[in-house]
Amino acid sequence: MLLHVVHETTYAYAPAVKTAQHLMHLRPSSRGGQRVLRHGLRISPEPARCSESVDVFGNTRCFFGLQSAHERLQVIADSVVATSAAAPPGDSLPWEDARERLRYHRGARYDPAAEFLFASPYVPRHQDFIDYARASFAPRRPLLDAARELMARIHADFSYVAQATDASTPALDALALRQGVCQDFAHVMLGCLRSLGLPARYVSGYLLTEPPPGQARLVGSDASHAWVSVYLPAERGPGRWADLDPTNDRASGEDYVTLAVGRDYSDVSPIRGVIHGGANHTLHVAVTVAPLDGPPPTIADPNDKEHP
Known part of the structure; x- marks a missing residue:
């Protein structure tokens, strides 16, 4: 496209x-x-x-x-x-195995995805995120399946309210409010994944939207968008990233445009x-x-x- x-x-x-x-x-x-x-x-x-x-x-x-x-x-x-459209991500490791592959130990192969394990200015690692995420991360569940369910739960549990937050709202505040915009939904999902020891990065960009039937597309009526990319380690060799959008409860596709990736909005x-x-x-x-x-x-x- x-x-x-x-x-x-x-x-x-x-x-x-x-x-x-x-x-x-x-x-x-x-x-x-x-x-x-x-x-x-x-x-x-x-x-x-x-x-x-x-x-x-x-x-x-x-x-x-x-x-x-x-x-x-x-x-x-x-x-x-x-x-x-991205190729289907295929199978993923159980989330505990994926976490273990990114855990530091002597002699381990360096994986650049480990840079996205740590707390960032807007997204701390915190027990509140673990408590919220646990319902999706049952023992031995494949990582991608668990991340997709977490995405769907955020979409269902949180209300999109533009005035509820601003660009500097911390992720823990958005979690408590259960309100916000795409930036907040992405920050909450990042906090959940990283607090469980799973690398995830913030993605900024745009999403193609369709005007209502019978109406013209308006210049200037769209907005920036944000979503999450979760890292899926492989059995051997480098892993891959899977982009998930908790605001819309879907994976990214050819109607998404990526601007940049970072630890959170501040990057x-x-x-x-x-x-x-x-x-x-x-x-x-x-x-x-x-x-x-x-x-x-x-x-x-x-x-x-x-x-x-």
Whole structure:
């Protein structure tokens, strides 16, 4: 599938920002069954410097600096991505065996997936996560089966409420609330898996959504998305990652676009930075995900509350 993704971010500042340094994760990843065919960035005002690099997790990130005063910052990332459905993951080891293969002992072969076993800024390892996850992780149950049931339980037990949390809400708070958004559902699932000693990583990206029957696809009506990738060790050789989406209770497919992977949201936030000035600001984000060969989208009305 060919997908066209436009991610537009606009900040309005009062008073003006004097100087700023920003870091972005807005270039889709070329890994697995996904290929980036085209990617462009438009930044206004024009940055004094702009450069790309690869972070420790293999994501492409962009750094830019602004050295002149500005009351508005706009960043538009425009990408065309070829996606394909992942191959079925097949059988998996019992979850206890999978955990044991990642446990450190002298002379063990290093597995890079072990980097995703540990606590991270938004996702601690905690007994509360173990208590919630235990119902899905019966003795000797295959890891993938248990992870799928955990995903389904989070989907059933938690309510999607946009105002219940914000970008900095810790996973333990989301677990207690049983509310949140896709970021929170992913953080809770990560906390459950890691607290059981199982590697899992946070995935940021986009999901193609279909407009209601008879309605046009709206520009800017979509949003960023987040899900979880759980590591499935193999009997021999390297293991594989399986992407699971607790918000929608399904595995990822060709309608998903991966931006970046990390330990949690703090590693892969779309834009973050440091500014001098701009004590007050407003933020507007508009995302469009559309099939490249589909009908042209209609411009969304920013005042339409059904399409924030």
